[in-house]
Amino acid sequence: MGSGIVELMALAGCSVTLAEIDSGAIEAARGRLEKSLGRALERGKIDEAAHAAASGNIGYETELIALADCDLVVEAVVEVEAVKHQIFSTLDGLMSSPDAVLASNTSSIPIATIAASTTRPDRVLGMHFFNPAPVQKLVELIPSLLTSDATIDRVDAFATDVLGKTTIRAKDNGGFVVNKLLVPYLMAGIRMFEAGEAAAADIDTGMKLGCAHPMGPLELCDLIGLDVIADVAESLHAEYAEPLYAPPPLLKRMVTAGLHGRKTGRGFYEY
Ligand SMILES: NC(=O)c1ccc[n+]([C@@H]2O[C@H](COP(=O)([O-])OP(=O)(O)OC[C@H]3O[C@@H](n4cnc5c(N)ncnc54)[C@H](O)[C@@H]3O)[C@@H](O)[C@H]2O)c1
Structure with missing residues (x-):
């Protein structure tokens, strides 16, 4: 950034x-x-x-x-x-x-x-x-x-x-306007993938073609950087103590494994 x-x-x-x-x-x-x-x-x-x-x-x-x-x-x-x-x-x-x-x-x-x-x-x-x-x-x-x-x-x-x-x-509440709304959605996308409810590409295509988003949630996580989004989710979870902000286990494992998205060449997708 x-x-x-x-x-x-x-x-x-x-x-x-x-x-x-x-x-x-x-x-x-x-x-x-x-x-x-x-x-x-x-x-x-x-x-x-x-x-x-x-x-x-x-x-x-x-x-x-x-x-x-x-x-x-x-x-x-x-x-x-x-x-x-x-x-x-x-x-x-x-x-x-x-x-x-x-x-x-x-x-x-x-x-x-x-x-x-x-x-x-x-x-x-x-x-x-x-x-x-x-x-x-x-x-x-x-x-x-x-x-x-x-x-x-x-x-x-x-x-x-x-x-x-x-x-x-925006008021000085963690996540402000955009990330307070975006992060729960991204975490929900990761949880959906983690639970095996759909393939990564199908989750992303669903949101692109179904809701006219320019990128699906998993592609967007890869662009942001999984290390960054995990830190952001942790910080919002600390602020609000609500499960919807908590980083799912899969995200934490991917960060530990160095799968940080585009910047490391591999996240939910390979680059
Ligand atoms: N990635 C996004 O899409 C995005 C969007 C908006 C805001 N942000 C915010 O921007 C900030 C940076 O995110 P990023 O994605 O660029 O992360 P990044 O990991 O790509 O970059 C972090 C940078 O901080 C530098 N750094 C680390 N410790 C430092 C220190 N002690 N002194 C000086 N530099 C140091 C690193 O060298 C690195 O260049 C974060 O606060 C993040 O929340 C990120």
Whole structure:
């Protein structure tokens, strides 16, 4: 998601820095970005000038200090509360502008929880992009009880006017609007497959042709990443304590086995 968000911002003309955990992760992100921008050029979605400008707008860094002068940081690390806390607490201590906004792309963790590791909860909010970020039109904005109106209005204007997205606003309840509705459906699709009620392809074809969904639930899990969706389901289950959010045993076994979907070459399908 991080590379997709960087690509989107670079194409919109922003100077953007991608920070990753180490040089190996930087090279992987650079490869993804170059491939994606190259494909956009090949398909005529952007011209040579836009391709060069977008590529030139991106910096790559392994230290968070490189983000100190940014106006906005969008965190997109793994969906693990402790890791988000560590990143937000570090960023809080190094941002140079008092107006800098710290946003999280979290799918499910309450923003108040993340903001608690900072001294600036009024300038922390959820800015939830969808996969792939350059293509999907929605950005979900989530203020916590402590986010200021000025912060949410500024980020809304940026998402709409600069990035060209449509925004919706959601209360700070785990999963917000989209994942609170989507995750129980995805878990139900996995349970149906796990129980042998239908083949994976039949479940997916059923929802595509029967309900006009662009992807079936199992294909969508493979796109999202089974490790990510399992973490998201765990976090929603912790928030609501309702069985419909609980990750089914099959999902947990697939994550342990390294079958994480498209990104590892195998999930419910092979790639
Ligand atoms: N996958 C989706 O479809 C999707 C959609 C919307 C939002 N999200 C959210 O976006 C976030 C990232 O999800 P993803 O699918 O891109 O996951 P991913 O596993 O593909 O990427 C996570 C990234 O975090 C980096 N990372 C891990 N620990 C780090 C640390 N301590 N410091 C810096 N970087 C670190 C990893 O190197 C990796 O690049 C999650 O919060 C997820 O819920 C995911």
